[in-house]
Amino acid sequence: MDTVVLLSCTGLGLGALYFLVASGLSLIFGLMDVLNFAHGALLSIGAYATWWAGTEAGFSFWLAVPFGTLVGTAAAVMLELFLIRPLYSRPRDQILATVGVGLAVPALLMGIWGADARPFPQPALLAGTWHVLGATVPVNRFVLLAAAALLLLTLRLFLARTRYGLIVRAGVEDRAMVTALGIDVRRAFTLVFAIGGAAAALGGALGGLYFGSVNPGQGTSLLIFAFVVVVMGGMGSVTGAAAASAGVGLVQQFANYYTGTGLGDLSVVVLLAVLLLVRPRGLTGRLA
Amino acid sequence: MVIDGLHILHGVDFDVASAGVTALLGRNGAGKTTTVKAVMGLVPRTGSIRLSGAEISSLSTHLVVRHGIGYAPEDRGIFAGLTVAENLRLAEREVRGGAEAGEPNYALVHELFPELKARAGQLAGTLSGGQQQMVAIGRTLLNRNRLIIADEPTKGLAPKIVSEVAEVLARAAEAVPVLLVEQNLALVRRLAGTCAVLADGRTAHRGDTAELLADEEAARRLLGVGSRHPLAGGPRSSSTSSAASPAATPVVTTEVRP
Numbered sequence: 349m350d351t352v353v354l355l356s357c358t359g360l361g362l363g364a365l366y367f368l369v370a371s372g373l374s375l376i377f378g379l380m381d382v383l384n385f386a387h388g389a390l391l392s393i394g395a396y397a398t399w400w401a402g403t404e405a406g407f408s409f410w411l412a413v414p415f416g417t418l419v420g421t422a423a424a425v426m427l428e429l430f431l432i433r434p435l436y437s438r439p440r441d442q443i444l445a446t447v448g449v450g451l452a453v454p455a456l457l458m459g460i461w462g463a464d465a466r467p468f469p470q471p472a473l474l475a476g477t478w479h480v481l482g483a484t485v486p487v488n489r490f491v492l493l494a495a496a497a498l499l500l501l502t503l504r505l506f507l508a509r510t511r512y513g514l515i516v517r518a519g520v521e522d523r524a525m526v527t528a529l530g531i532d533v534r535r536a537f538t539l540v541f542a543i544g545g546a547a548a549a550l551g552g553a554l555g556g557l558y559f560g561s562v563n564p565g566q567g568t569s570l571l572i573f574a575f576v577v578v579v580m581g582g583m584g585s586v587t588g589a590a591a592a593s594a595g596v597g598l599v600q601q602f603a604n605y606y607t608g609t610g611l612g613d614l615s616v617v618v619l620l621a622v623l624l625l626v627r628p629r630g631l632t633g634r635l636a
Numbered sequence: 637m638v639i640d641g642l643h644i645l646h647g648v649d650f651d652v653a654s655a656g657v658t659a660l661l662g663r664n665g666a667g668k669t670t671t672v673k674a675v676m677g678l679v680p681r682t683g684s685i686r687l688s689g690a691e692i693s694s695l696s697t698h699l700v701v702r703h704g705i706g707y708a709p710e711d712r713g714i715f716a717g718l719t720v721a722e723n724l725r726l727a728e729r730e731v732r733g734g735a736e737a738g739e740p741n742y743a744l745v746h747e748l749f750p751e752l753k754a755r756a757g758q759l760a761g762t763l764s765g766g767q768q769q770m771v772a773i774g775r776t777l778l779n780r781n782r783l784i785i786a787d788e789p790t791k792g793l794a795p796k797i798v799s800e801v802a803e804v805l806a807r808a809a810e811a812v813p814v815l816l817v818e819q820n821l822a823l824v825r826r827l828a829g830t831c832a833v834l835a836d837g838r839t840a841h842r843g844d845t846a847e848l849l850a851d852e853e854a855a856r857r858l859l860g861v862g863s864r865h866p867l868a869g870g871p872r873s874s875s876t877s878s879a880a881s882p883a884a885t886p887v888v889t890t891e892v893r894p
Binding site for chain 2: 489511521524525529530531533
């Protein structure tokens with residue numbers, strides 16, 4: 349029983365991490381048709397900025413996380429303004445550019461801080477464990493879950509209640525018609541990139557807690573599963589991404605424990621294939 | 637004017653009257669939808685497009701619209717996953733200061749289409765074709781526009797709805813000039829004072845609508861119909877009039893006088 353509880357909590361924590369990456373990825377793809385292969389790099393930037401602030405710069409953890417998130421957000425906005433925006437009429441080049449950034453950033457991080465994993469600062473408050481139904485569960489799982497839940501709630505409120513949320517929902521359906529109503533949809537693009545970048549960078553910061561360390565390749569390996577989640581959840585659907593994230597995290601943890609390490613990752617791909625056969629449009633097939 | 641084999645439109649040249657309805661006519665594939673898309677900046681274009689004297693041919697779509705054009709596209713451009721109220725709210729334009737600043741005119745839209753008020757919370761994708769067209773036209777009436785462009789607003793609608801739409805367009809044209817792309821000649825005869833006819837991407841005729849439709853030979857030659865048997869609400873081909881290809885750069889000269 350306690351193993352099941354621990355695996356569930358860890359799976360959901362990992363799923364929460366996937367959601368932090370996948371939610372932005374899904375919105376960006378839904379609104380802009382941009383497959384952002386640089387999204388893992390945004391996570392890495394957030395992770396390293398938090399690590400740098402928390403160790404080298406001597407910030408407290410509670411300051412380092414917002415700092416890392418802010419740096420990731422700024423990086424996302426710059427990525428959109430200076431690389432994605434000039435290439436709107438050239439979607440293939442756009443993808444190649446994001447792939448390039450996705451490769452360059454980890455290489456840059458490796459060049460500066462080395463390929464080895466760096467131990468991540470763990471504040472005393474979050475370093476311990478909680479006892480849940482007989483299981484001993486690290487607190488950082490719950491931190492990730494809380495962050496993901498908060499993000500889901502915020503995104504749903506943003507999409508449902510604000511004018512820009514309305515523009516995003518409409519733009520996912522028909523971007524050209526949004527401009528034909530007199531709306532400069534490019535501002536929504538930048539905003540969505542900022543939101544996605546912030547979420548991914550926060551994922552990087554909190555992922556450091558989960559894994560206990562940061563390394564240059566972390567973002568890239570998480571990005572693969574985030575893409576699986578986006579496809580399963582339905583492109584552009586935030587709630588779908590949340591459900592798919594939880595599913596993928598749980599399947600991965602349980603399969604890795606009960607079968608063999610590595611089979612969990614494989615089973616995620618099998619899950620994706622089955623879902624695509626049964627529901628080609630993803631879990632929800634619609635936005636929000 | 638530049639003529640290029642790749643262009644779908646070669647020399648479209650017409651004026652929209654400063655009041656009332658101007659019809660843009662032509663057979664399927666003549667370039668009517670491409671012409672209005674070119675005006676809107678939804679397809680690449682060269683040439684001159686002037687709205688009340690201001691050159692708008694180099695502006696991107698959202699700026700063209702902010703110059704005061706309400707656009708109801710051929711496919712209605714409804715956001716299916718949004719409610720009726722959200723579809724309308726999206727069309728609200730914040731006008732920056734000045735004499736033109738005005739609240740979105742929901743009173744007018746709800747007066748003309750009471751159904752839109754009753755169905756405000758309904759998803760637009762679940763509306764009938766006629767109701768969706770009401771949303772599309774309602775969006776153009778919400779703001780104070782200088783021109784309304786309606787691309788085949790009666791396409792695929794039941795005869796009763798067609799006359800409702802016609803009435804609304806006539807009402808709208810009392811305040812704002814309307815450029816109407818339409819294949820229903822009975823409707824055109826009723827609404828449009830002047831018209832321009834396109835054929836093979838060029839302006840083939842400009843003038844008085846009643847005169848054109850009275851001239852049986854000209855009507856047959858330009859529009860492919862005998863004017864004694866107008867296609868009033870009859871079944872029509874569902875093929876679109878657009879022949880847009882990515883390489884196409886329409887050349888349009890259009891003027892809307894104040």
